[in-house]
Amino acid sequence: MESFRRKGILLLVLFFISSMPYNPRTEYFYNLTKLKEARPPERIKLVMVDNIGSGKPLIEEGLLFTFKDRKASSVGIAGNFSSWNIKYMTRGKDGVWFFFLPNSSFSGKIVYKFNVDGLWTEDPWNGLREDDKQGSYTSLAEIDAPEEGKLVTYKILKGNNVLFRLYRPEARIVSLVGDFNGWNPENDLMKKDKKGIWRLEKKLAPGTYRYKFIVDGQWMPDTFNPDSGTDNTGEICSILKLR
Structure with a gap:
C-alpha cells in the first residue's frame, strides 16, 4: 500500500x-x-x-x-x-x-x-x-529576486509574451536576434533601464526558438539561460521553448 x-x-x-x-x-x-x-x-x-x-x-x-x-x-x-x-x-x-x-x-x-x-x-x-x-x-x-539582479534571462509572461533581458550596464547598443526575426540586428533593439538591464518584450507563437544578443557588435548567447544549441554557423546560441 x-x-x-x-x-x-x-x-x-x-x-x-x-x-x-x-x-x-x-x-x-x-x-x-x-x-x-x-x-x-x-x-x-x-x-x-x-x-x-x-x-x-x-x-x-x-x-x-x-x-x-x-x-x-x-x-x-x-x-x-x-x-x-x-x-x-x-x-x-x-x-x-x-x-x-x-x-x-x-x-x-x-x-x-x-x-x-x-x-x-x-x-x-x-x-x-x-x-x-x-x-x-x-x-x-x-x-x-533574480529579475532585479544581475543573473537575468528571459521570462515568460501571459499570452505567450516573452520578456528578454540581459544585464550589461556598460553596453551602448544591444539588439536581440533569432529565428523569430530572421537574425536581423536591426529588427529588435533593446532598451536599458536604470539598473543596467536591457529589456525587450515580444509576443511569440508556441515553439522552439534559437536566439542571441548583439552587444556593441559582439554576438553572444544568453548567459544565464541553461538551454543552448547551435546557430546556422555552428556557433553556440540560446534556446527558448514556448508551450
Whole structure:
C-alpha cells in the first residue's frame, strides 16, 4: 500500500511539473548526476522524491552550483550561506560536481568559493566576482529576486509574451536576434533601464526558438539561460521553448 501511495503522489507531482513554466526549469536529482558540463549558478526547481510522505516540500526552488573536475577526490562549496563551513558536493558520472541551495535556507547576495582537494578557488564558470581582500576573489550569486539582479534571462509572461533581458550596464547598443526575426540586428533593439538591464518584450507563437544578443557588435548567447544549441554557423546560441 505504501508503494502505491508513493507512486500516486509522484504522479501528481509529475502532473504539477508538466504545467510549470520553463523558467526556472525543473530537475530530478538523478538528472543532475548526468550533467556533462559545469555552468554558472542557475535557478532550478528540484523534485525531492525522498520527501514523499515526509511532510517536507516535494519541490524546492533554489540555486544549482556546479564544478567540473574529473580528477578531484573531493569538491566542496562554502560561503556566507554556510558561515564558510564547507558543504561537500555530489560527483556526477562525467566529473561534474553539484550542490543545490534551496531558497528556504538563504536569501540575498551569496558570496562563495569552491574547495577542491583542500585548495580554495573562485568559480571559473561565473564571471561575477569581487575582491576578497586577501589577494584573490570570491564568486557572487543571488538566490532571490533574480529579475532585479544581475543573473537575468528571459521570462515568460501571459499570452505567450516573452520578456528578454540581459544585464550589461556598460553596453551602448544591444539588439536581440533569432529565428523569430530572421537574425536581423536591426529588427529588435533593446532598451536599458536604470539598473543596467536591457529589456525587450515580444509576443511569440508556441515553439522552439534559437536566439542571441548583439552587444556593441559582439554576438553572444544568453548567459544565464541553461538551454543552448547551435546557430546556422555552428556557433553556440540560446534556446527558448514556448508551450
